[in-house]
Amino acid sequence: MESALAAAEKVLAPLPELSPDVEEMYKDLHRHPELGFQEFRTAGIAAESLRACGYEVHEGVGGTGVVGLLRNGEGPVVLLRADMDGLPVAEDSGLEYAATDATGLRDGRQVPVMHACGHDVHVACLVGAARLLARAREHWSGTVVALFQPAEELGTGARAMLADGLFDRVPRPDAVLAQHVSPLAAGHTAYCPGVCMAASDEVRITFHGVGGHGSRPEAANDPVLTAAAFVQRVQMIVSREIATGERAVLTVGSITAGEAANVIPDTAEVALSVRSFTPSVRTRVLASIERIARAESDAAGAPRHPDVRHSSGFPVSRNDDALTDRVNAALRDRLGEDKVHEIGPITGSEDVQHLADAAGAPLYYWWVGGWESEEFLRAYRAGTADRDIPANHSPRFAPVLRPTLGTGVTTMTVAALSCLAAGG
Numbered sequence: 116m117e118s119a120l121a122a123a124e125k126v127l128a129p130l131p132e133l134s135p136d137v138e139e140m141y142k143d144l145h146r147h148p149e150l151g152f153q154e155f156r157t158a159g160i161a162a163e164s165l166r167a168c169g170y171e172v173h174e175g176v177g178g179t180g181v182v183g184l185l186r187n188g189e190g191p192v193v194l195l196r197a198d199m200d201g202l203p204v205a206e207d208s209g210l211e212y213a214a215t216d217a218t219g220l221r222d223g224r225q226v227p228v229m230h231a232c233g234h235d236v237h238v239a240c241l242v243g244a245a246r247l248l249a250r251a252r253e254h255w256s257g258t259v260v261a262l263f264q265p266a267e268e269l270g271t272g273a274r275a276m277l278a279d280g281l282f283d284r285v286p287r288p289d290a291v292l293a294q295h296v297s298p299l300a301a302g303h304t305a306y307c308p309g310v311c312m313a314a315s316d317e318v319r320i321t322f323h324g325v326g327g328h329g330s331r332p333e334a335a336n337d338p339v340l341t342a343a344a345f346v347q348r349v350q351m352i353v354s355r356e357i358a359t360g361e362r363a364v365l366t367v368g369s370i371t372a373g374e375a376a377n378v379i380p381d382t383a384e385v386a387l388s389v390r391s392f393t394p395s396v397r398t399r400v401l402a403s404i405e406r407i408a409r410a411e412s413d414a415a416g417a418p419r420h421p422d423v424r425h426s427s428g429f430p431v432s433r434n435d436d437a438l439t440d441r442v443n444a445a446l447r448d449r450l451g452e453d454k455v456h457e458i459g460p461i462t463g464s465e466d467v468q469h470l471a472d473a474a475g476a477p478l479y480y481w482w483v484g485g486w487e488s489e490e491f492l493r494a495y496r497a498g499t500a501d502r503d504i505p506a507n508h509s510p511r512f513a514p515v516l517r518p519t520l521g522t523g524v525t526t527m528t529v530a531a532l533s534c535l536a537a538g539g
Contacts, residue, residue, distance in 0.1 A: 270428020
């Protein structure tokens with residue numbers, strides 16, 4: 116049996132030849148982003164690419180999901196996951212392949228769309244890894260499941276695929292692997308052991324009032340003022356109700372009320388995002404939000420209590436210790452010790468944990484740097500990286516092509532090989 120490192124070298128040998136195709140696919144995907152459950156074009160590209168290199172392909176899983184299956188003898192089943200959806204963001208990256216004209220339908224409205232979170236990188240890199248694994252089957256044994264997931268940004272894509280019988284179509288994996296491009300130095304990777312990403316909850320609160328003329332507020336009950344007081348007060352939950360050793364983030368992302376400056380509306384809606392790492396903190400924050408909403412409504416003399424709607428899309432993500440160590444050893448062998456970095460938990464959220472939990476399989480999730488290395492390092496040393504390097508979801512988020520894509524293909528391929536059985 117050849118060593119894992121030797122096998123990786125041979126499987127990755129065609130990467131320079133493959134790289135131009137990966138780059139062109141990435142540019143094409145970036146020009147044509149699609150919102151969650153609208154990824155028809157992206158899904159078609161993924162399905163066609165998998166078929167071309169010998170995968171058994173299942174389309175329309177959970178709406179627009181695509182799953183490719185490559186059986187190659189006895190051995191573990193490894194699931195490699197990429198998310199496909201873009202965001203309702205107007206691009207301001209300055210790239211020549213920017214999605215400046217892309218639109219999609221959200222809540223009944225046409226909105227601009229951009230790959231502001233790098234899911235185009237994920238798709239292109241998984242296609243590249245799938246092609247390399249298919250071309251070098253003599254160097255590994257087992258089954259590869261290449262999964263292209265819709266609607267990660269909505270927190271519902273993984274569950275939709277599971278509800279649509281994902282594991283009736285493909286075997287349950289022994290390991291689930293996923294990666295995410297990030298505003299770190301290109302060519303480098305980062306990981307967090309154990310709990311690595313926060314749970315996320317969305318809360319929408321509708322405050323009720325009594326509408327009227329803007330010139331006569333005394334004859335109305337202004338829900339906008341109630342909502343404004345709530346927004347101020349709710350920020351104190353994290354600073355005054357959560358212990359300093361705990362972590363939580365509470366963000367008010369949307370306030371919607373009225374249509375005209377001279378009309379007091381009947382209602383005002385506030386939408387919040389809550390991130391937490393433990394059930395106790397999550398429960399406390401959500402309860403406090405509702406308590407404060409009712410208290411501000413009572414203080415305003417509102418005609419009725421607010422309506423509170425809550426949805427939980429993202430679970431806490433946990434990296435399995437043994438799988439993390441195994442994959443990281445392979446990544447260090449290939450990339451070098453100085454290119455694999457440990458970081459702390461981040462307050463972003465992911466739904467890939469649903470796939471691992473449903474399969475009863477361990478998860479390993481890591482980050483791939485996408486920013487020009489010297490520029491990032493200058494900002495990092497100056498302590499200004501958070502301000503100077505556009506992060507995911509920014510309209511200026513623009514990963515560099517090289518070495519980002521090559522690194523992403525490499526890390527996904529090496530991670531898969533570290534979990535599959537050795538070839539002959």
